[in-house]
Amino acid sequence: MWNAIKYTEYWRQMELMKLFREEPVVYTLSVSSSLSKLSSSIFNSIGIMASYGSNNVFLSFSGEDTRHSFTDHLYYALRRAGISTFRDEEEIKRGEKLMPEIKRIIKESRASVVVFSENYATSTWCLDELVLILEQRTECNHFVLPVFYHVDPSDLRKHTKTFAIEVKASSRWTDHNVNLWKKALKEAADLAGMVLSGSEAEFLKEIVDVIYNKLDRREVILPPNITGMATRYAKINMDYVVKILEHDYNALSGIKSLSNRCLLSVSPNKKLMMHRLVQEMGKNIVRQESRFPIERSRVWLSGESHKILTKGEGSKSMEGLALDMQMLDKQMFTFKPSNLKTDALQKMDRLKLLKLNFVKLTGTYGNFSEDLRWLCWLGSDLRTIPSDLFMGNLVAIDMSYSKLEVFEAPMVLQSLQILNLTHSHDLSEIRNMSMIPHLQTLILWNCRSLTRVCKTIGDLKNLTLLNMTGCKNLCKSVKTDLDLKASTSGGKITKQPTFSFPSSLHRLFLNDCNLYCTDSFPLSFSAQQCMEYLNLGYSLFEFLPCYDHLKNLRVLDLTSCSMLKRLPCLPSTHAELYIYYCKSLEEINFQSHRFTLQEFGYEGCISLLEIEGFIKLVPITKLEGNDLGHMKWLKEYENHEVCLVGDDELTKGRSSCVQMLYEFNIMSTSLPDMEDPNMKSTYVSESSSLSFDMPPPPKNKRLKGVDVTFKYTISSDDDWVWFCKINTTNGVDLMYNPKVFGKPELGEVGIWLSYWPIGNTLDIGDKVNVSIAVINGLEVHECGVSLVYTDDKVAEENLENNIEWIEVLGGDLSGFQLSTRAYYLCRRDLFELMEVGRLNAGWFSILVGDTIEWTGMSLLSS
Secondary structure: OOOOOOOOHHHHHHHHHHHHOOOOOOOOOOHHHHHHHOOHHHHHHHOOOOOOOOOOEEEEEOHHHHOOOHHHHHHHHHHHOOOOEEOOOOHHHOOOOOOHHHHHHHHHOOEEEEEEOOOHHHOHHHHHHHHHHHHHHHHHOOEEEEEEOOOOHHHHHHOOHHHOOOOOOOOOOOHHHHHHHHHHHHHHHHOOOEEOOOOHHHHHHHHHHHHHHHOOHHHOOOOOOOOOHHHHHHHHOOOHHHHHHHHHHOHHHHHHHHHHOOOOEEOOOOOEEOOHHHHHHHHHHHHOOOOOHHHOOEEOOHHHHHHHHHHOOOOOOOOEEEEEHHHHHHOOOOOOOOOEEOHHHHOOOOOOEEEEEOOOEEOOOOOOOOOOOEEEOOOOOOOOOOOOOOOOOOOEEEOOOOOOOEEOOOOOOOOOOEEEOOOOOOOOEEOOHHHOOOOOEEEOOOOOOOOEEOHHHHHOOOOOEEEOOOOOOOOOOEOOHHHHHHOOOOOOOOEOOOOOOOOOOOEEEOOOOOOOOOOOOOOOOOOOOOOOEEEOOOOOOOEOOOOOOOOOOOEEEOOOOOOOOEEEEEOOOOOEEEOOOOOOOOEEEEOOOOOOOOEEEOOOOOOOOEEOOOEEEEEHHHOOHHHHHHHHHHHHHOOOEOOEEOOHHHHOOOOOEOEEEEEOOEEEEEEEOOOOHHHOOOEEEOOOEEEEEOOOOOOOOOEEEEEEEEEEEEOOOOOOEEEEEEEEOOOOEEEEEOOOEEOOOOOOOEEEEEEEOOHHHOOOOOEEEEEEEEEEOEEEEEEEEEEEEOOOHHHHHHHHHHOOOOOOOOOOOHHHEOOOOOEEEEOOOHHHHHHOOOOOOOHHHHHHHHHOOHHHOOOOOO
8 A cells, every 4th residue: 555655865866876886896707707617516505695784774872862853863864865774663662681682783783873862871771782882893893973962972981961870779780880881981982973063954964974985885775665666776777787897798698697597696776796605706716817916807905906006017917906095094004105106007908997996196197998998986186087098988987076177078988878976076167078979877966066067968869867966056046247237127137057958868866956946947847858757855946837748757856945835737647756844835736636646755844735635734724714614613723732643744843733634525623622512412422432323304404424523532652543434334334544633642632523524425214333443542532423414505615615626435435445345544554553563463353343354455546
């Protein structure tokens, strides 16, 4: 069934960057030769299998302080970034000692984020976690990031304030343990950590950045529950290795051959994976070529590569070389300070794959191998591309984090398909894009100084992916004195970028570019008919044009467009929409007037009133009396406050005044306990159910529907699950769980009031059964039903006119119908709660009895 998965632009950016940073292994084997050297006896003895840790990051935190706030947001931010993360959900069940399961998870994780908050050191559980985490840091190169959330690191170091732990009369607060914990606190305080100051949102981004960069990019994974994403990213991840290696190694057939022999596998997110034992066999085959690294076909150890370049050595047998200076520094590799020379590279006539990360070279660049296919030079100190560097056969260039100021190809690059200049912060201009006629992928992520891209980019016929995320100066509005003179209104004219986007684009990232929607830059993308994915997040526009002409558009990401007010006429082809933290957004409409999205993220949209075909939630203060029909008396209570729960994405940060929910054409609201004659029910029960026979209507009256009311209290449980059920002897069978409802304080009574416009389905004499089926967390004290007749035609007609957009009960609700013919009107994923153990597996039987198992539900489009 439909599930609103949290999924933001940040994760998508990280995932794309990781995919395009996928590096062809420099010891790549020639399929024909390598297979012949892998004897079947060795192969059978390996027992090849994937054995990857299930979590990259462990979160250690005080649930009392941050579980439902900062840590909750951090957890989802990491997950959205594709970083597998564990947090303990079972704090209330914790004993005093760490469970073996938690110990195992910490040991299997590659990094830990420790959120130090006010009460962290009051928990022996947290302190034990910290000790074990720091042990892993010493023994297993486990990365530890201390995060100081509203606490001072010096308090940990000096053991002051809430970190002044002392021996207590307790089996755990012993002298030995307290000394151990104090040592751990001081050690953590001395690590390079992060202290909260300023915006929490920015702070979260910085934490995710640090973790992402510390983890091996190849270990960042695609969250398995992102429906429909794997296929799309497989295309992006586009055959990247194949493109680079196909010409020399017949990579496509080679990958198939190795996969068929279980020597190579493709992960769920379409990454090539090889067991470490198989990797070692491949390396050993290369080592057997010669006892001297310089005479081998591939050199992947940075220490060996460093010696080769230092001595200016080279050989015609060399096909692949990798040198990572940061890795050498990390390994404390000892070497004499010396210049690394280009001479050695000029002697490698067969060089095809070259990886130089944060390497400074001296010498000329002429006479480089004409066979070079892949150049990965992260952190290059070049200011421009050397004019004598032959690049004619390059398929992919990755010069992320470079010092480039201008990028201009020194010749026509007929073979170049991928160009990645991510985080080249000094890059101001890209010239002569016509020199790269077959470019397919251009990544300019966070090239924050970029102000000009050659207009010939618009003429590229093969460019399918363009990522300009964070290029704020490129798309920045420009105001000049000349504009002022030309302006007839006396105001300054706004200019936008002078280049145009190529019509071939399938995926376009313009998020965090300070975009406005203007006449000169309308963001209509009328020429990009092939567009499948569009990211305009963090922009400054208030409105967007209609995108009904983009028939192929599947994903639209508008995360944090804080000034956006309305989304009109979204095409029915849309599959995913992300509007996280669009704080001014009030309304979303669809071309088909039906809600057809498969993925929808809307957390933080605190002003959102209506999502056509899905839900409408409006404060009573924004409604006129006539809008409420027979419930217009609610206007008297419009300023009362009620805490709404049920859908955190919809309720967090929202106004707490009384609101009206429209869903499945059912109106409902939640109220504090009160007495009002308008709420007096015709049929009342002090239990959770009641029955009655339908009476004939009063003279000159017509039955419109029924009001259902119940009073309740809640338990301390976080998962409150209940359904209101109406069934009759003539076949009406409805069960409804509202998207949101009121949560009274513990011990206080809340009221749920609803109107069901089902008068046309009820006949005189029908037996009507109404019940509140409580699955979890509620206690019903009273329920009641009143029959609603037409007594004010103006008000009722007005009410109907205001809810025409919703599906009418009795209309096409086949997607919500069970095999029993009952209608399950619920948009919450209760099955997910069951699968993670937060809801009893028997909940569905409580709701529908034993006539159907939940596995047999025939929900088609919920």
